[in-house]
Amino acid sequence: MEIIIQKFGGTSLATPESRRQAALVVSGAVAQGLQVVVVVSAMGRKGDPYATDTLLGMLATEAVPSREADLLMSCGEIIAATLFVSSLEKKGIQAVALTGAQAGIITNDNYGCAHILRVVPDRIKAILAEGNVAVVTGFQGKTEDGEITTLGRGGSDTSAVAIGAALRASRVEIFTDVSGLMTADPRLVQDAKVIKQVTYHEVAELAHLGAKVIHPRAVEIAMAAGIEIWVKGLESDSEGTLITGGPNNGVEVSGDQLVTGIAHISGVAQVRVELRPNIPAGRQHIAIFSGLAQQRISVDLINVFPDFVVFTVAERDLETADQILRQLKYTPESRGGFAKVSAVGAGMRGVPGVMAKIVQALSNAGVEIYQSADSHANISCLVRIDQLERAISALHTEFGLAEIEF
Numbered sequence: 001m002e003i004i005i006q007k008f009g010g011t012s013l014a015t016p017e018s019r020r021q022a023a024l025v026v027s028g029a030v031a032q033g034l035q036v037v038v039v040v041s042a043m044g045r046k047g048d049p050y051a052t053d054t055l056l057g058m059l060a061t062e063a064v065p066s067r068e069a070d071l072l073m074s075c076g077e078i079i080a081a082t083l084f085v086s087s088l089e090k091k092g093i094q095a096v097a098l099t100g101a102q103a104g105i106i107t108n109d110n111y112g113c114a115h116i117l118r119v120v121p122d123r124i125k126a127i128l129a130e131g132n133v134a135v136v137t138g139f140q141g142k143t144e145d146g147e148i149t150t151l152g153r154g155g156s157d158t159s160a161v162a163i164g165a166a167l168r169a170s171r172v173e174i175f176t177d178v179s180g181l182m183t184a185d186p187r188l189v190q191d192a193k194v195i196k197q198v199t200y201h202e203v204a205e206l207a208h209l210g211a212k213v214i215h216p217r218a219v220e221i222a223m224a225a226g227i228e229i230w231v232k233g234l235e236s237d238s239e240g241t242l243i244t245g246g247p248n249n250g251v252e253v254s255g256d257q258l259v260t261g262i263a264h265i266s267g268v269a270q271v272r273v274e275l276r277p278n279i280p281a282g283r284q285h286i287a288i289f290s291g292l293a294q295q296r297i298s299v300d301l302i303n304v305f306p307d308f309v310v311f312t313v314a315e316r317d318l319e320t321a322d323q324i325l326r327q328l329k330y331t332p333e334s335r336g337g338f339a340k341v342s343a344v345g346a347g348m349r350g351v352p353g354v355m356a357k358i359v360q361a362l363s364n365a366g367v368e369i370y371q372s373a374d375s376h377a378n379i380s381c382l383v384r385i386d387q388l389e390r391a392i393s394a395l396h397t398e399f400g401l402a403e404i405e406f
Contacts, residue, residue, distance in 0.1 A: 003128065003169040004029060007039040007138065007160035010051060011177040012234045013080050014044040016087075021234055023087040025175065026133060030093055035128045037167065038095075039138045039160040040084055042076025050076045052139070066111035070140075073112075073150045074099070077137035085135050095133040098123065100159060101148060103134070104166075105141030113152035116141060116159075116221075119166035136163060154215025161218040165225035172222065172229045174214060179233040180241035181206070181213050183401040184262040188389045191402035195260060197242045202260050202346050205378050209263040209342040219243065258354055259345035259399040262392050266385060268300075269318040269336040270370060272310045273325060281306050291324045301340065301371045301382055310371065312338065312382060338370065339388040342380040343395050349376045361398035367391045 006029065008022045029036050046053035055073055064072070081097040088095040104120035127134040138156025141149050151158055157174060164172045178186065180194040181203060198206075200223035207216040213231055222229050222243065232240030275284045285304060292299055292313075297320060302311040313321050315336045325332045348354045355372075358379055362369060367390055371382040383391045396402065 001033065001035045001128075003035045003037065003164075003167050005037050005039060005160050005164040005167075005169050005172040007156060007172065007174045008041065008084075008234070009156070009174070009176045010041040010044050010048075010080075012175050013040060013084060014048060018234065019084055019087040020090075022084070022175065023091050023093070025234070026088060027091045027093055030133065036133045037124060037128070037163060037169070038084065038088075038133060038135045039156055039163065040077055040080040040135060041138050041156040043080045043083070050079045052076050067147060070111045070150045071148055074137070074140045074148050077139050077156070081135045081137045088133060088135070093133055094131065095135050096127045097135045097137075098127075099137050099148075100140035101142035101146070103136045103163065105159060105162065107141040107143060107149045107151070109143045109147065109149065111149055114141060114143075114149035116151070116162045117144075119162050121163060121166045124163065124167065154217065157215040157218035158221065161221045161225075161227065161229065164227050165221055169227060172227055174229060174231045175234045176213060176231065177233065178213065179236040179238040180231050181211065181243075182261070183404075184392050184396045185264065188264075188392050189262075189396050192396065193402060194238050195241050196239070197244070198260055199346055200243060200245060201377060202344060203243050205342075205344045205375075206261050206263045209340070209344060209378060209380065210265040211261065211263045213241075214243070257345065257404060258347045258351060258357075259343045259395075259401065260347070261344050261401070262395050262399075263342045263344055264388060264392055265340045266388065267315045268312050268338040268340050268382065268385075269315045269321075269334060270301075270310065270312050270338055270382065271318070271321060271325070272308060272333040273330050274308045274333075275306075276329070285309065287328055288325065288330070291328055292321060295320055295324055297321050297324070301373050301380065303371060312340070312371070337385050338382050339385045339391075340380050340382055341388060341391045341395065342378050343399065344378040345399075346377050348379070355379055357398055358395065361394040362391055365390045365394035367394065 042052045044051040085095045085097045106117045107114035124134045138159040182192045184192040186192040204219040229243040297317045299311045367387045369381045
């Protein structure tokens with residue numbers, strides 16, 4: 001029988017009514033003769049009693065070791081799985097709840113952000129063979145020696161796709177509170193629309209650059225395994241977004257569709273460091289970036305010159321970054337209040353003039369560019385946070401994303 005994975009996010013499970021709606025979706029799949037594995041996130045959002053951010057808040061004032069923190073963090077999904085089994089059984093569907101550990105998700109021991117090493121789905125297969133639905137807690141697994149771990153932000157997406165790969169599922173369906181992957185954040189761009197189909201590479205770029213519908217690690221696993229992902233709204237009539245392969249997998253990328261979507265990341269700070277004379281620039285570059293790396297500070301939008309370097313960090317890391325650089329005898333020029341806005345699309349590969357269109361659009365909108373960076377499928381610009389909405393709207397309009405038929 002055909003196996004599918006259905007993953008429900010926290011907002012899709014937050015209330016008894018939303019859980020009933022999710023149970024109807026599972027019931028429909030079962031009625032089609034499909035074997036269904038459900039993967040659940042913790043219920044609700046920050047402030048809700050069992051949401052992941054609420055549990056994180058409990059740790060904020062306590063010096064809890066990372067191992068014990070993961071034990072606490074795993075509770076939200078366990079509660080969600082238990083309640084969702086009840087919702088399914090009210091629909092006459094027999095279901096069994098499993099923790100990530102019980103489901104055979106084996107990870108390394110990087111508590112708080114563990115990586116999946118493999119999935120041993122024997123117990124899931126047994127549950128499916130008995131005609132039941134398996135309800136698996138996302139976001140968590142266990143180490144080789146049985147310690148509970150959590151997978152970090154987006155971990156439930158990653159769990160769902162990893163289980164799908166292990167079971168050779170035909171597809172993974174991710175249900176969320178939006179109708180699918182959008183051309184831009186609909187809260188900032190009124191005419192943002194659902195992208196009907198997108199390649200793994202494009203959605204991985206969008207996810208890395210701020211689109212929050214799916215985690216990039218989940219996309220990478222799906223790409224390696226060749227599993228289709230559908231992103232859908234639980235209460236939407238839209239078919240959602242199909243994430244699948246590139247041209248070799250039957251998905252054509254239109255040559256005149258330069259950009260697929262606009263993504264953004266807020267809370268960015270810019271740092272400029274003047275290098276000292278009479279010391280080789282390379283040695284100083286190594287000292288600066290090694291010093292930041294040792295404190296687990298990620299840098300982005302990096303521009304290296306013979307006399308200075310300029311880069312960005314998350315605003316939450318700015319104070320620590322400044323301290324590190326001063327310990328290295330530099331006087332950094334640091335300022336927060338920025339955002340990174342990115343145009344993403346496989347169609348821009350090798351096409352001249354894309355940056356010119358971006359600069360023109362932002363200039364016409366009165367948006368100043370402070371830094372930029374690019375790859376084969378995206379161009380990113382650093383802008384002031386108070387100009388972010390204008391920047392996104394300008395780029396969305398420049399590339400005609402409201403009119404494109406995806």
